[in-house]
Every structure is written in structure tokens, then in C-alpha cells.
Amino acid sequence: MSDLSTATWQAIPIVPYGAVLHVPAGWEALPPVPANGPEILRATGGPGKNLIVFKVPAKAMTAAQVADTAQEKLQAHGYDGFTRTDVRFGGQPGTALDFVTHRTRDGAVIYQSRQYFAVRGNAAFVLGMGSAKWEEHVALIEQIADRFELTE
Numbered sequence: 001m002s003d004l005s006t007a008t009w010q011a012i013p014i015v016p017y018g019a020v021l022h023v024p025a026g027w028e029a030l031p032p033v034p035a036n037g038p039e040i041l042r043a044t045g046g047p048g049k050n051l052i053v054f055k056v057p058a059k060a061m062t063a064a065q066v067a068d069t070a071q072e073k074l075q076a077h078g079y080d081g082f083t084r085t086d087v088r089f090g091g092q093p094g095t096a097l098d099f100v101t102h103r104t105r106d107g108a109v110i111y112q113s114r115q116y117f118a119v120r121g122n123a124a125f126v127l128g129m130g131s132a133k134w135e136e137h138v139a140l141i142e143q144i145a146d147r148f149e150l151t152e
Contacts, residue, residue, distance in 0.1 A: 009147065014041055017055050019090070019125060022147035024140070048133065051144065054126040063117040066124040067095040070115060074099060081109070090118035090125055090150035101130055109134075116145045125150060 008025040017040050021029075027049075030042040041053040058066060064084070071082055081100035088094060095117045102111040113130030127148055131137035 012041070012043065014053065016040075017123075017125075018120075018151045019053070019055075020149040020151060021051075021053060021127075021144075022149070023051075023144060048131060049137070049140070051127065051129040054128070056124050056126065058119045058122050058124040060122075061119065061124070063089070063093060063095045063119050063124065066119060066126075067097045067115070067117045070117070070126070071097060071099070079113075081112075087116065087145075089116040089127070089145060090120070090148050092118045092120065092150065094118040096145070114138075114141055114145075116148070118150065120150050 009022045010025050010027065012021045012023060012029045014021060021041065021043065023043055024045060027043050027045040030044060032039040032041060038054045038056045039052055040055050042050065044050045056066070067084060079099045079101060083098045085096045086093065087096045097115045097117070099113055100109050101113045103109055111130055111132045112134040113128060115126050115128040118125050127145055129141045129144065
């Protein structure tokens with residue numbers, strides 16, 4: 001992976017939703033997959049470097065409450081190992097939810113994910129990323145999340 005301190009970043013405006021995703025140069029935006037529900041954008045930086053952005057109804061919930069709802073749904077699909085952290089995301093108070101996406105039969109983690117949550121008005125924005133090489137990719141995941149913008 002390139003040195004993030006000197007990486008060139010590119011902005012991907014998500015115009016209809018009032019958000020801007022910033023990713024390292026060379027990443028490519030992909031259209032949403034309707035089967036994924038409220039997905040509004042996917043992007044990739046090559047094998048093992050993917051992200052997804054969702055916009056869901058906030059229903060008067062806080063970012064932490066939206067994360068609680070997401071965790072319940074993820075647990076129902078077999079994900080585990082949840083931890084949460086209060087963070088700033090999209091320029092607002094938010095929540096980061098880490099979880100294990102896949103394990104080996106003996107319980108070893110082979111893929112870990114993180115979702116960031118922020119609420120603006122009646123909408124919650126969710127940025128999801130994961131990696132089979134968590135320690136190698138977590139700095140990139142954090143920098144992409146730090147640069148995510150909610151615009152007017």
C-alpha cells in the first residue's frame with residue numbers, strides 16, 4: 001500500500017445525497033447494487049480494497065441507535081465480535097461499529113469490517129469497509145472515514 005501521508009486524494013461527490021467521499025487517487029466509483037438495499041455508492045481501489053456507502057432513514061434516532069439497529073441485523077446474519085466507538089464522522093458526532101465478518105471453523109478471524117454512522121436530519125449515512133488484512137488496511141479505512149463529508 002502506498003504511503004498515506006503523501007497520497008493524492010480524489011473527491012467523489014454523491015450529489016443527490018449531499019455527501020462527498022474522498023478516496024486515494026486511482027480508486028474507482030461503482031454503481032450501487034439494488035440487492036444491497038439502501039446502498040448509494042460502492043468504490044474500489046483494487047483487490048481487497050472496497051467500500052460501500054448507505055443512506056437509511058434515521059427515524060429520529062442518534063448515530064448510536066442506528067448502529068444498534070445495524071448490529072441487530074448483522075447478528076441475525078451471523079456476524080459477531082462487535083465493538084463500538086464514539087467518533088466524528090461526516091463532521092458530526094458518530095459511531096464506529098467493528099465486527100467480524102468471517103471466521104475459520106476454529107474461530108480465527110479471516111475478515112473484519114467497520115461501519116461508520118452519522119445522522120443528518122432524517123437520514124443516517126453509513127460507510128462500510130473491511131479487510132482480510134485488517135492491520136494493513138485499518139489506517140486507510142480510518143483516513144477515508146476522516147475525509148467523508150456531509151454537505152448541504
